[in-house]
Amino acid sequence: MNRLLLLLLSSSATLLVFGLWIPVKAVVAQEMLALAWAESQARRTETRPWPWADTWPVARMALPGLDRSMIVLEGTHGESLAFGPGRVAGTGSDNGPVIIAGHRDTHFRKLNELKAGSEIRLQGQDGQWQNYRVESFRIVDSRREQIDTQRLSRDVLLLVTCYPFEALEAGGPLRYVVMARRQDPAPVNRVEQIDTVAGL
Secondary structure (H helix, E strand, C coil), X not given: CHHHHHHHHHHHHHHHHHHHHHHHHHHHHHHHHHHHHHHHHHHCXXXXXXXXXXXXXXXXXXXXXXXXXXXXXXXXXXXXXXXXXXXCCCCCCCCCCEEEECCCCCCCCCHHHCCCCCEEEEECCCCCEEEEEEEEEEEEECCCCCCCHHHCCCCEEEEEEECCCCCCCCCCCEEEEEEXXXXXXXXXXXXXXXXXXXXX
């Protein structure tokens, strides 16, 4: 009886450790990535978060409902997505849209809570924040439809994750796609600007 109880306890502990490993790794990695992001901004260079990393921070993103912003990495291969959301290669330049993918059970677990009109903020290496407003949501079957970046305007941000959110197995063909559009900064009233400078 004692051996059976010991076997059950050790099996439960093992399952708990494996179940917590990915979320814990995601949180710890974001701390190391934040340091690499700060250095990237200060030096204006690509700074890898650890010597053997095959990715680097390219942006910081703030989503509604999360206490803190998250670091976005370059690329969407499995290794980088384990540590944070990844920017799809070839997107995010001045001439095209930004596409960011992330895991539904870690960094993008709150994506299904976004509503039309929700604000997403994205900070570039220059330190400037861009505001995006959510416009639409789609569920896409990746076996039948691919995202054509040529058909998207340059002010679009797409967030992509696996779907459904509650699925027991990862890696299915369905994707949840959030489309947001960059908002122009509010124009500054010239009189208000002069008053502010004058200290009035």
